[in-house]
Amino acid sequence: EAGVTQSPRYAVLQEGQAxxxxxxxxxGHDTLxxxxxxxxxxxxxxxxxxxxxxxxxxxxxxxxFSAVRPKGTNSTLKIQSAKQGDTATYLCAxxxxxxxxxxQFFGPGTRLTVL
Amino acid sequence: AQSVxxxxxxxxxxxxxxxxxxxxxxxSATPYLFWYVQYPRQGLQLLLKYYSGDPVVQGVNSxxxxxxxxxxxxxxxxxxxxxxxxxxxxxALSGASSGSWQLxxxxxxxxxxxx
Numbered sequence: 544e545a546g547v548t549q550s551p552r553y554a555v556l557q558e559g560q561a562x563x564x565x566x567x568x569x570x571g572h573d574t575l576x577x578x579x580x581x582x583x584x585x586x587x588x589x590x591x592x593x594x595x596x597x598x599x600x601x602x603x604x605x606x607x608f609s610a611v612r613p614k615g616t617n618s619t620l621k622i623q624s625a626k627q628g629d630t631a632t633y634l635c636a637x638x639x640x641x642x643x644x645x646x647q648f649f650g651p652g653t654r655l656t657v658l
Numbered sequence: 659a660q661s662v663x664x665x666x667x668x669x670x671x672x673x674x675x676x677x678x679x680x681x682x683x684x685x686s687a688t689p690y691l692f693w694y695v696q697y698p699r700q701g702l703q704l705l706l707k708y709y710s711g712d713p714v715v716q717g718v719n720s721x722x723x724x725x726x727x728x729x730x731x732x733x734x735x736x737x738x739x740x741x742x743x744x745x746x747x748x749x750a751l752s753g754a755s756s757g758s759w760q761l762x763x764x765x766x767x768x769x770x771x772x773x
Binding site for chain 2: 547576583584585586587588591599634636646647648649650651652654
């Protein structure tokens with residue numbers, strides 16, 4: 544069974560540039576999560592979906608960040624105008640259920656550096 | 659508010675020695691607790707999880723953890739570490755926030771196993 548895949552693995556931008564991250568979850572997993580992991584910190588949830596619906600985006604900086612999952616499978620996270628403070632690893636995870644006991648399976652992440 | 663604290667940012671042990679990584683949580687109800695491991699340039703992998711019942715749970719690669727409600731703790735242990743155990747370890751709890759469930763991570767403990 545293929546795991547969660549993400550691309551690109553690395554991105555380097557100047558402030559003000561846009562970038563998109565792509566995630567392909569494990570087949571059959573209806574719940575998909577995006578996390579931001581600053582250096583030397585734990586992951587922090589940005590947004591999560593069940594199928595194509597956003598369940599919680601309360602921690603997504605809505606002025607510059609957006610996330611979609613149009614067909615309930617793959618997902619794209621976009622930063623419209625990157626800032627140095629966005630430098631972090633962006634992790635995608637998927638789960639067969641949105642219930643609290645369900646294990647989340649993580650992709651390798653995209654490491655973003657904003658200069 | 660729910661939170662996870664990992665008081666030791668870095669731990670160094672010799673190969674073959676025993677290990678304990680500490681985790682304290684704050685949550686109003688009985689939590690669902692997890693330990694994840696992150697190897698360099700990889701995503702997080704689940705080591706073990708606690709939902710209920712026996713407070714000592716076994717995980718992969720001979721790791722175990724003990725849940726203590728009275729101490730609000732979920733410490734990770736291993737009897738004899740190997741150099742390949744060097745990685746970052748995250749404790750996490752699954753809790754409800756504003757009506758949705760999410761994983762809340764500690765800041766992580768960097769484990770270095772000396773040969």
